[in-house]
Amino acid sequence: MDSASSFTDTQFNKLMQKRIQSVLLISSSYDAFLLEEDGRIEEQIFNEYVSLNLRYPPRFIQVTNAEDALRIVQNEPIDLIISMLSVGGMNPFCLAKQIKNDYPDIPIVVLTPFSREVSIKLSQEDTSAIDYVFCWLGNADILVAIIKLIEDEMNAAHDILTVGVQCILLVEDSIRYYSSYLPIIYRIVFNQSKKFMSEALNEHQKMMRMRGRPKILLARNYTEAVHLYKKYRANLLGVISDVTFTKNNEKYNHAGIELAEMVKKDDPYMPFLLQSSDISVAEVAKSIRVGFLHKYSKSLLQELKQFLKIYLAFGDFIFTDPVTQCEVGRVSNLKQLQEQLFVLPDDSLRYHFQRDHVSKWLKARALFAISDVIKSLSVDDFESLEATKQFIYDTIVNFRISKNRGVIATFDIKNYDRLVKFARIGEGSIGGKARGLAFLNTVLSKKADYLYFDNLDITIPRTVVIATDVFEQFMESNNLYQIALSDKSDEEILDCFVQSKLPPKAHLYLRKFISVIDNPIAIRSSSVLEDSHYQPFAGIYSTYMVSNTDEVEVVLKQISDAIKCVYASVYFKSSKAYMRATMNIIDEEKMGIVLQEVVGQQHNNRFYPTISGVARSINFYPIAPEKTEDGIVNVALGLGKQIVEGGTSLRFSPKYPKKALQLSSTEFTIKDTQKEFFALDMDNTTFKPSVNDGINLQRLSIRTALKDGSLKWLGSVFDHQNNIIRDGVGREGIPLVTFANILKHDALPLASMLQRLLELGQDKMNQPVEIEFAVDLQIPNAKPIFYLLQIRPIVELEEAIGEEVESLDPAKQLIYSTSALGNGVINDICDVVFVKTNGFSAANMINMVPVIEKINSTLLEKDTNYILIGPGRWGSQDPWLGVPVKWAQISGARLIVETAMDGFSVDPSQGTHFFQNLTSLRVGYLTVNRFAGSDYYNESLLLQQPAVYEDEWIKHVRFSKPLLVKINGKKGLASVSNPLF
Template identity: 50%
Template sequence: MLTKLRIKLRQLYFKDTQFANLMTKRIFNVLLVANPYDAFMLEDDGRIDEKIFNEYMNLSLRYPPRFTQVSTAEETWEQLRNTMFDLVICMPGSDNSDTFDIARDIKKEYPHLPLVVLTPFSHGIKERMEHEDLSIFEYVFCWLGNTDLLVSIIKLIEDKMNLEHDIKEVGVQMIMLVEDSIRFYSSVLPNLYKFVLRQSQEFATEALNEHQRTLRMRGRPKIVLARSYEEATELYNKYQNNVLGIISDARFPHDGVNDPQAGVTLLREVRKRDPFIPLILQSAEESNRCYAPELDAVFIDKNSKKMNIDLREAVSDNFGFGDFIFRDPHTMKEVARIHNLKELQNVIFAIPAESFLYHISRNHISRWLYSRAIFPVAEFLKQITWESLQDIDAHRQIIFEAIVKYRKMKNQGVVAVFQRDRFDRYSNFARIGDGSLGGKGRGLAFIDNMVKRHTEFDEFDNASVMIPKTVVLCTDIFDEFMDSNQLYQIALSDAADDVILRAFLRAKLPDRLVEDFFAFFDAVKAPIAIRSSSLLEDSHYQPFAGIYSTYMIPYLDDKYEMLRMLGDAIKGVYASVYYKDSKAYMQATSNVIDQEKMAVILQEVVGTQYGDRYYPAISGVARSINYYPINDELAEEGTVSLALGLGKYIVDGGLTLRVCPYHPTQVLQTSEMEIALRETQTRFYALDLKNLGQNFSLDDGFNLLKLHVKDAEADGALNFIASTYDPYDMVIRDGIYPGGRKLITFANILQHDVFPLARILQLAQKYGQGEMRRPVEIEFAVNFDARTKSGIFYLLQIRPMVDVKAGLDEDLSVIPDERLLLKSENSLGHGVMDDIQDVIYVKTEGYSASNNQLISYDIEKLNRRFLDEGKHYILVGPGRWGSSDTWLGIPVKWPNISAARIIVEAGLTNYRVDPSQGTHFFQNLTSFGVGYFTINAYMNDGIYNQALLDSMPAVEETKYLRWVRFEKPLSVKMDGKKKLGVVELPED
C-alpha cells in the first residue's frame, strides 16, 4: 500500500496547481447609482479604489475595478451606452426616489448584469423598500459605514461567478453562509472576507517569491451566501466534496415559509452525510443551543455583544485556518502548534500516536492544507483515510514525504514584504493602516478633496483655506490593539469607566508605530489633538457626535515624553468606545458595540503659543440651515457660532457670538449695549503646555485651562477680534483701547472685513451642503496674524446635521383655520412637539402695561410648578417677552419661563409694540429648541383663538392670568424654513 502511495506521490509535481487559471471572471467596471456624497463616502473613505487596487495587485491582476458614479437616469444611460459594466450598485438615499426605477430599467435592458442594493436602513428607506420588488437584485446589503462591505460585495459576486470552474479545476474549497437577515449578513460578510483574505495573505508566505505568492492567493476558499433551505441544499448537493465548513442561522425560509428549525434540519442532513465537516449554528434564540451537541456543531449566540469575535474564532478553530493545533483527544489540551508546512514536517514524528490518530481520522490535516490553498498535498492526503492505511507510522511517513516533495517542488522560501513608513512629512493628510478612516476621518478627506476642487477657496489675498496636518490611525490598528492585548473581555464587561481606562492604559500599542509617530512630531512641531473617528460617528443617518473622547497634548522637544503622552491619549480614545455612556448610546441607537471600530485622528492643534498656553484666535461651528432667522436672514443662509479659544467652549454650550455669514454686520448680540454686556463671551479654553499628562484621566479636558477674557488681553491675542466698552461714555468701540472691559465681538473681522471670514464660511456651507445633499455642520478654527492682517482658515470637521425633530414634510399652510389654536407667519424654531396640554395666557380684558411687573411674578410661580412636575406649556401674552422696559412687555427673565416650549407675542389693538422675536433670551431659545411665535390677529397676521381658551374651565386663574388644560395633547408644528408655526387642536 505504501509503495503505491509513493508512486502517486511522485506524480504530485505534475499536478501542481495552476493558480493563474483561477478567478478568471472578474468585475472590472462598477456603476454606482448614488448621490455625490454617498458615493464619496464609499470611494474615499478607506480609499476604496486604493484598497481594491492593493488587493488586486496582491492577486497579480493588472486592472482593479473602476467605479463610475452617476446620480440621475440620464447619466446612467449615457454611461451604460459607452462602457461595459460588470456590476451595478444602487444606493437609494432618502432624497433619491428614482434609484429603483433606474435599476428596473437597467435589468430590462441588461438582464445578465448583476444588480446590488446598498442602503442605510434608516426609517424612510426601510418603508420604501417594503413596497419595492427586490427580485431583480442579486443581493440587498445594509450600509453601516464600513467600507470593507464594498470589497465583500465584489468578492461575493466574483466567488459566485467562479465557483463551479475553480472547484472543478483544482478543488478550491467553499464556505457556505446560510442567512436571510440583510442586516446580519451585511455585518458578517465583511468580517468573514477580511478574515479569509488575511489568512490567504498569511498562507501565501509558503511561496518563494512575490509572483508565486500573489498567484497563490487566488486559491483562497470561496464564500457563498444561501438565503433559503432550498438554495443551501442545492449548493451542498452540488459541491459537497469541497465544502470547508457551513455557518448556518437557525431560522430562515423553508418551502416558502419562515421556519424556526430550518437550520437544524439542514445541518442534521449534512451531518448524516459527512461526519467530519465543521458546522456552526448561530441563532438569536438561546433555546437552539441544545441542538449543537447533537449536530457536533459550534453554537454562536447572535445576541452576544462579541458575536463577530466568537464567529471569527469558531471559523479559525474549526475550518482549518490559522495554526494547526494537535490536541490530546481525552483532555483536548494542546500538544503541539504548527504555523506552517515546514513546522509540520519537523514535528510529524514527535506527535503522540493518540493525538495523531484523532486528527488524521477526522481529515483535519487535509482540511488545514485546503484552507491554505496547498491543493496537491491536501487532495493527495484526503484520499489516504485511516481505514485505507491503518498504520500510524506509515501515515506519518507518507505525510512527511508529501510535504518534503511539495516544498522542494515549490522551492520554499519567503521574500518579506517591505512596508515603508507611510507618512509623508510634507503631506497634509496621511493614513497608517489599511482599515477605515472612520466618520471624522472620512469627513476630513471629503473636505480636503472639496477645497481642492473648488478654486474659489484660493481667491483670497490674505487668507488660505486648508485642513490641519493630519494622520489617521485606521480601524485595523484598533482591531490589532484590542486583539493583541486581549481587551475585549474587560471592555465589554460592566466595569466602571476608570477601570476600563486603566486597563487600556496598561496595554501596548504596536511597536512599529513609534517611528511613524516620531516622523509626525518632526513634521508638525505643534501640539497634537487626538480625536476619535469611529465607524458610526458622523454616519449621516445617526448622530454620534460628542460621544467619544478627544485629548490634546503639548509639543515637547523630548520626543519620548511626547510619545508617552500620545500613547496614553490614543488608548484613552480607544477606551471611550466602551464607557458606560457609549454603551448606553449604542443601545439607544440600536447599534451593536462590536460593529463599532475606532480610527484615531492625530491632528495639529490650530492655535498660537502664548507663554505656557496655546489657543486659536477664532473657533467656530457653522450650520448650513438656521431655524431661528431674524431680521433679513433666511433659513437657508445658515448660522455660525464664533468664540475665542479652543472649540470645546462651543461644544460645552458656552456663550458664543451668533452670526449669519450672509449678514455679518447684523449681529443681534452687539445690537444693543445691554445685550452685548450680558451675552458675549467671558471665558475661553486654552491648552496648558505645562501639563504633561502624568494624571491622565477620564476627563479629556484635564489639561485645558478655562481662562477669563482678560487673560487673552494680557497675551495680546484680542487684536481685531474684540471691542472695548467705555464706561464713561457708555458706548462700545470696535477695537482694543486702554481701560474698559473687552468684549469678544469679532467686530473688525465681521463689520470691517479685516479677514474674509464670512465669505469663506459662505463657500464652505454652500459646497458642503451641495455635495452632501443635506444640511451640514462644519467645525473650523482660524489662526489670525494681527501684524499682517492675514490668517489661515482650518476646516476641522464636516458632518451632516442630524435633527431628530426636523422630519417635517407637511404643508402647514393648508390646515383649516378652525383646527388651529395658534398660527404665526413669523415664527422661529423647527420641528414637532406633541406632549403639551397646557396653555398659560395673559387676560386681555382690562389689560394695562402698568401691571406687567405683577404679571411676571404670577408667571414665575406657575413656571416653578411645571418645572417640579417636569412638564411644559405654551405661554401667550402681549408685547415683548423679557423686555427690561415694563411698558414694552412683561419683564420676565429666562428662569421665570424656562418650562415654556412655545412663547407667543400676541399684539393687541390698543397695545402695539414692534415684535422682538425673543431677542432678550435668544440664546436660550436656540439652545433648547423653543418656538417663538409673533401674532397680530387684529390685523389678520396669524390666528389666536382666545375665545376658545376663555370658554374653557381654568386649572388656575389669577387677576392677570388664566391657565387652561386640554384633555389631549396639542400638536405643535413649526416649519423653520418658511417661518410658519401652528398649534393644532386635539382631535375630538
C-alpha cells in the first residue's frame, strides 16, 4: 500500500437496510404467558437487544385470534408474523395460507413448545405457507434468533456480495436442533461483534461496525445448501452441517458428507463441522479432514462454541506451532497484530497466512479492506518472509491511518497510539477551534485526491481535545466561579486556577497521551464561542507550549498547569472586555482544550517549524493584478506567533506567488523582510504558569536559522558589493527570508496547495475563511509535510451605504482612504484619539500603550466610542512596527486608522488575530498613506481642537457634532467627514 488513501471505505451505513420493525404475535393468552413468564415480550426483547449491544428492537403487537390478526395485517405495516399453534377461530396453518395469499412478502414463523406429539402434528399439516417452524425452549434468545435470521436472509445478497460481509452456513433440517443452534451461534456472533467494535474509533463507528457482523444462513435440504454455498462461498467463514437430510425430496444418510467433500475439494482449508447422532460418522469426518460433533454429547453446545471460536475466527487469534499445535502467540485486535508481526515465529506465520486463517479472522471482525489485501498475498511474491511481514505491517499502518482520517475518535487508554490522529476526552462540546480542526480532518479525508501532490504530504498534527464538560467539572469541583467572575487581577485568578486540581481521570488520559508524543506539546484554547461564524474570538485566549523533554510525571505537571492557565484565560481582563463588546455573557462561555503535537524539528535547545503561515480566501488590500477573491497568504520562518501577533512576514497572493510586493526591489527586500523568528525553548525549566503564554518562547536572529539549515528553502543573501540579492544561501552575504526557492522556483507546491485549500474551505463554509498552517521541510528521509492547524470563518460586512465615497473630494474630508475594510455608515462618534506626528519616534510607541488603555477605559465607562489614529500596525507586538496594544486596550474604538509617516510605513495588519477580531466586531479599519495616491489625513485640524487629554505623544479631542464615517470595503474606499464643511 502506497498511502492511507488507497483503502476503500467499507460502507457500513449501507448494511442491514432491511429490518424487522413490527412483529405480529398470534397466540393464546396462555402461550403468551409462556413466552412472557412474568414480564412483557417487548421488554424481554428490548433487554436482550441491549445486552447484545443491538439497536432498533422491534415493536410487538399481540393478538389471540385469527380475526384480530387479519385486521392488524390489513391496517398496520407488519414485517414478521410469529404464530403459536393455539390460535382462536382458525387453524394457524390455514390462517398462514390466507395471509400469504394477500401478503406474500411477510415472513410467517410458527413457534411451538417441543414435544413428540407436536412433531407428529406438524408432520401431518400443510406447512407450505410457513417460512420457518421453531421450538420454544423457554428462552427469549429464540425470538432474537428468529428476527435476526430473517433480517440476514433479507439483506444477504446486498451485504455479502456488494460490501463483503462474511457468512456462516448452517445446514440442518431438525427443528429441534436448529432451534438450539441458532440462538447460540447468534449470541457468539454478537459477543464477537462487541469485541471487534473496539476497532471502531467512536460510538457512531461502533454502531456502524455492528452491522458488519457475519450473517447466518440456514439451509434445510441439500439443494438449498448447495445453492447458498455456491452463491456466497467467496465470503464463507465456515459450514456447520447435519449428515442426514433431504436430497432430491428423499432423506439421504450421506448428504452432509457429500456436501463436506464438495466444499473441501474447492477449499481444503474451509472450516467444516459435521454433526450427527451416529457416532460412527466421526471416523468419516476425520478421513475427510472436517470437524465432528455428536448430537447426543452432554457437552454438545459447549463443543459448538469451541468450534466457532477456534475455526470460524471468533475470539482472539491464536498463533500455533504447525508441528506441535501449541500456542505461540495471541492477538485480540488489529493493533496487536501489527505489534506482534516481527515477534511471532516465522513457521507459525507462514502456516496461518498460507491457510488464509488471518484474513478470515479479519473478515469476521468486519475489517474487509485489509483482509482482502492479506488474502491476496503470497509469500512467494516477496524476496523473503521478512519482506512479506514488512509489507503487511505497512499495510496495517496505512489502513489504521486511513480509518483515522475524518474521524474524532473516543480517547481509549488501551488503544491510543501514534496512528490515532484526532481523539476526544469527555462528552461535552469540543469548542470552536477543535471543531474547525475536525472539519479540516474530514475535508482531508474526502478530498485526498484533490489535495495530493507528489512532493508534499498534507495532514493535521496529532491532536487530543478535552471537551467542555471537563472544564465545567474542574470549575465546579474547585469552586472557582466566584473568583473567576470577580474583579481580581489576571495574576490572582491564574494563581487560584493553578492551585486547583483537574479531575482525577484527566491525569490518566494525559499520561497516556504524553507517552505517545515525541515532539513538544501545544495546549490551545477551544472555547464554545471561539471561531464561531459571527464572532471568531481569534487569539483572545492563551496558547502555551511545553517542551516535553523530561520524564512523564514532570511533563504531566506542566501540561496540567498549562491547561489550568488556558482555563483561567477565559476570565482574564481582556477576555471580559471582549465579552462585553460582543454582548456575550461570560458565565455562558465554556472552554475546551486542544492538545496538539507541535510541528517542526529540534535544533540544539530550540524547536520550530520551517514555515508558519496564515492564509485568507479574501484579500482586503489587493494590488493589481490581484483581486479580492484571489486571497492572501502571510508566511514566516519559525513559530506562527511571528504572524498572528503582527510581526514582519512575507505577504503574497497564492494565485500570483512570484509577485510579492516586499520583494519588488532590493531596498524593499532588505527593509521589509523578516529579521527575527520565534522558537520554543527546549529547556524544560523555562515553562512557568504565567499570564504571558509566550514565557518559554525565544526570539532569535535569522542568522541562527542559517546555522540550523532552516533557511535552505527560504533564504536569499544580499551581496553588498554588487548591491544584488541572490537566491539561495550558498554564497556570502546578509541572509534574508525571501521564500525564493518556493515562490519563484517552485521547490515546493505551497501556493498551489493553499489555493486549493482556500477554495475548498470557502466552498464548504459558504463564506470566506482563514487557515493557519505550518510546514516541516526538514524531516529526515521523507517528503515535507504541510500541517493544517486551524480554520475559521471571516465575517464579511455588507451593510449598504448611501452616497458613493469615490464622488467625494479627499481634500474636504478629515480622512480619506483608498485602503479600507468594512461597509456602512457610522454617524454617532464625536471623539478622536490620535498619535501626534510632530516629535514622533517609533522608540516611544511602547510607552503609549498605558495612556491609550486609560483613555479607552474612561470612554468605555461612559459607553462612548471613538476613532483611533496612529502610525504603523495597531496591535503589532513588535513596537517598531506599531503601537503594541492588546485588543482589550482599545476595545472602545469603532474606527481604527493606520497612518504612514516619513520613513515609517508598514503593510496593513492582515493575518493577525488582532486584525481578525477587528473585522469580526465590525470595527472600521483604514490605512492612510499620504505619500501615495489620493489618501488624505488632515491632522492639523485635529491639532487645532481643544484637548480632552494631551501629552507629548497622544491627543484626545471631542467634536460638538458627530463625524460621519462612510466605508465601502468592496471598493476599498472610506471617508471621515470634516466637521468644518
